[in-house]
Amino acid sequence: MKTSMGFSKLVSLVLILHLLNPIVVFSSSSSSSNGLSEIPKKFLNFAKRKELVDWMVGIRRKIHENPELGYEEFETSKLIRSELDKLGIPYNYPVSVTGVVGFVGTGKPPFVAIRADMDALPIQEEVDWEHKSKIPGKMHACGHDAHVSMLLGAAKILKEHFEELKGTVVLVFQPAEEGGGGAKKMLDEGVLNNVEAIFGLHVTHENPIGTVASKSGSLLAGSGIFNAVISGRGGHAAIPQHSIDPILAASNVIVSLQHLVSREADPLDSQVVTVAKFQGGSAFNVIPDSVTIGGTFRAFLKASLVQLKNRIEEVIKGQAAVQRCNATIDFHDKPVPFFPPTVNDKDLHEHFLNVAGDMLGNDKVNDMKPLMGSEDFAFYQEAIPGISFSLECKMRADQSSAQSTRHTS
Numbered sequence: 587m588k589t590s591m592g593f594s595k596l597v598s599l600v601l602i603l604h605l606l607n608p609i610v611v612f613s614s615s616s617s618s619s620n621g622l623s624e625i626p627k628k629f630l631n632f633a634k635r636k637e638l639v640d641w642m643v644g645i646r647r648k649i650h651e652n653p654e655l656g657y658e659e660f661e662t663s664k665l666i667r668s669e670l671d672k673l674g675i676p677y678n679y680p681v682s683v684t685g686v687v688g689f690v691g692t693g694k695p696p697f698v699a700i701r702a703d704m705d706a707l708p709i710q711e712e713v714d715w716e717h718k719s720k721i722p723g724k725m726h727a728c729g730h731d732a733h734v735s736m737l738l739g740a741a742k743i744l745k746e747h748f749e750e751l752k753g754t755v756v757l758v759f760q761p762a763e764e765g766g767g768g769a770k771k772m773l774d775e776g777v778l779n780n781v782e783a784i785f786g787l788h789v790t791h792e793n794p795i796g797t798v799a800s801k802s803g804s805l806l807a808g809s810g811i812f813n814a815v816i817s818g819r820g821g822h823a824a825i826p827q828h829s830i831d832p833i834l835a836a837s838n839v840i841v842s843l844q845h846l847v848s849r850e851a852d853p854l855d856s857q858v859v860t861v862a863k864f865q866g867g868s869a870f871n872v873i874p875d876s877v878t879i880g881g882t883f884r885a886f887l888k889a890s891l892v893q894l895k896n897r898i899e900e901v902i903k904g905q906a907a908v909q910r911c912n913a914t915i916d917f918h919d920k921p922v923p924f925f926p927p928t929v930n931d932k933d934l935h936e937h938f939l940n941v942a943g944d945m946l947g948n949d950k951v952n953d954m955k956p957l958m959g960s961e962d963f964a965f966y967q968e969a970i971p972g973i974s975f976s977l978e979c980k981m982r983a984d985q986s987s988a989q990s991t992r993h994t995s
């Protein structure tokens with residue numbers, strides 16, 4: 587979101603949508619059915635105040651200019667804490683290295699959590715603009731800078747209305763969403779103890795600004811990664827009979843891996859196996875000692891993910907052995923386990939539809955298609971009911987969906 591005008595519109599929206607969440611606290615039943623449908627509109631107006639929008643935009647720019655990678659969000663975390671201090675909102679820190687967990691409301695149940703992730707990506711920002719990343723090779727390319735400022739915005743509005751709250755909103759500023767499993771670590775530290783529901787959002791630009799999207803049930807896939815070293819015996823390329831060629835073995839391994847989804851998976855149970863890394867050899871006339879391959883596998887059902895993992899290991903070892911090679915495989919699932927599938931709670935989705943519809947109009951609330959991407963918010967949803975939705979912010983009609991992938995790594 588690179589222009590300030592567009593961004594302030596986005597900020598208002600985001601705020602409001604975060605403010606959907608407290609409504610669970612205001613009332614456990616649907617807003618439309620019992621005369622509460624004015625609340626979302628009221629919050630929309632709170633969120634549109636210029637000084638609030640400017641404050642949030644300022645925070646977001648500061649974070650955008652100073653991106654920090656997973657578990658290194660020290661300055662981001664400091665900024666969050668100093669804003670919470672100014673707002674008079676109590677918090678726990680440190681939680682999972684850099685995480686901050688704030689509390690607004692009565693301090694009593696029901697507890698409802700809102701989560702924002704804080705980390706940036708190891709990507710160089712290529713676009714020159716006023717608030718470009720000042721850190722070479724690091725960038726908020728996935729919108730977490732916006733997520734943090736939105737949650738602070740929500741915190742401020744909630745604090746202004748905390749006497750109306752009939753419970754406690756837990757503000758979860760989480761480190762390391764990008765592969766570091768920050769959500770899992772936060773959970774292990776008891777962040778969600780007593781929490782009855784959790785809400786998260788992600789900015790996307792698939793659809794026009796001012797719209798939101800989600801779905802009930804499976805939204806994002808669970809995912810794992812693998813790395814395998816296929817070892818043979820190096821030698822001169824002109825006398826292959828004296829070598830054991832790991833390049834050919836790895837090639838056959840890759841072809842065989844492609845049969846897992848096409849021949850072994852239920853065609854109606856979407857799955858992906860991609861080999862994205864192939865490293866081996868450096869000369870045209872030398873057979874190398876070993877080849878390293880790596881990739882990702884994804885599925886919507888946990889059982890399918892486990893099945894893929896087991897078969898990937900068998901196929902790599904077995905197919906390497908056909909060519910007299912040995913293979914070792916590392917799934918890098920410790921200490922952070924595979925990301926589980928992101929599954930939205932049915933009742934919370936219903937609530938989302940009601941509140942977003944009241945606030946934005948039903949025509950602005952879209953069904954989201956499931957994606958094979960994954961999100962560590964899923965760890966929270968394994969523990970308690972949760973919903974993840976997308977806050978759309980496509981600002982130009984000519985932004986194609988190919989351009990709209992959130993980041994490239």
Ligand SMILES: *[C@@H]1O[C@H](CO)[C@@H](O)[C@H](O)[C@H]1NC(C)=O
Binds near residue numbers: 818830911912
């Ligand atoms: C594979 O492992 C076995 C058992 O350790 C060893 O005897 C053999 O030499 C290894 N083969 C290659 C190609 O590394």
